[in-house]
Amino acid sequence: MRPHLDEVADDMMQEIQTRVREYDRPGDGSYSSTLRQAVERVLHYFVDRVGDPDHEPGPVTDFFRAIGRGEAGEGRSLDAMQTAMRVGGMIAWRRIAAGAAHLEVEARVLGAVGEALIAFQDELATAAAEGFAQAKAAVAGEMQRRRKRLLDLLFADPPAAPEAIADLAAAAQWPVPRTVAAVALGQPHDGAHRPAFPPDILADPTRRTPSLIVPDPDGPGRARLIDRALGGSLAVVGPTVPLGEAARSIQWARKTLHLVRRGVIAADGGVVRSVEHMSTLILFQDEDLITSLAALRLEPLSHLRVSQQDRLAETLLAWLQSGRNANEVAMRLHVHPQTVRYRLRQLEELFGDQLLEPDVRFDLEIVLRARALLAGQPGEHLIPAVKPAVGDTADVVDLHQRN
Structure with a gap:
């Protein structure tokens, strides 16, 4: 050859x-x-x-x-x-x-x-x-490393310069969107079980709190895409914000995830959106403040037994939420209207003219909502336990409930 x-x-x-x-x-x-x-x-x-x-x-x-x-x-x-x-x-x-x-x-x-x-x-x-x-x-x-660096840059607080974001986005081949929403995932994923996300979603599942950035989350069909991509895992979507405010979106997503893990916000096996729980997030933004307010406004209940406190707190919250209508309170709580009226008389005796003050009623609804959200959560002490009853008489409410 x-x-x-x-x-x-x-x-x-x-x-x-x-x-x-x-x-x-x-x-x-x-x-x-x-x-x-x-x-x-x-x-x-x-x-x-x-x-x-x-x-x-x-x-x-x-x-x-x-x-x-x-x-x-x-x-x-x-x-x-x-x-x-x-x-x-x-x-x-x-x-x-x-x-x-x-x-x-x-x-x-x-x-x-x-x-x-x-x-x-x-x-x-x-x-x-x-x-x-x-x-x-x-x-x-290398592309994945660039995208992780871009995620770090977008989550930086204070925000990075728009020019720096644009340069790194170009290097990472990520089209710069007008708005984004950050996502906090509930658990890390190993390589074998790591979910696959569309290429326009920035993802870093290796963080202590695995995180994503979804571009243009409010665009047509984007909500369904997000639900499909995140289905089967605990995920919290932060609010939609301009690109330069992505750090704010991930902060709210993480706060929401923290409350989901505590049982304060129900996940129900699906994707949780922070914007649907903003009032709860506001309530728990500063727990020291809400604890102090609860100690102040719920002091009239402090001498009652825990069971009495629970019944009266539940009735008072329903009364405040229903426009102070006893019949509607009875329907909400599934008890007889006479029982509600009895409890309301007790509350009037305990709180006196405070219930006539709009500002006090507002404060009471805040702390009672927080108390209700934490009901049944073991180990939670946001609303401090009030002082045990001393020489109190038997509660006759149960008799009315039986009637």
């Missing part, structure tokens, strides 16, 4: 450039020279392999690994290279078959050469695919 390698290389070059458009660059001499070098290198190593089956094709496979990396770096697929390899193999086999017939080579020998040709092509294709995958993984890893 060796005396004919230059002729075979000429045939291969002509056929490859005719059949594979990507390799036909008549005005690019350096590219043609590189292609010629690749063809000659493959031919020589193949002949070496035929002459010595134990010959190691390390350098040429490394060469094709580099070709694979180069194709990935240029943003191309391996289709053109694989087509060129098939065309080159076809030309090689055609010349081998013709030479074998001229030399009257035994079929067994010709078969062994054909098998070696197929195996060699497979090795080169595998090497190119490995290089391609390595380069793609490196690019994807």
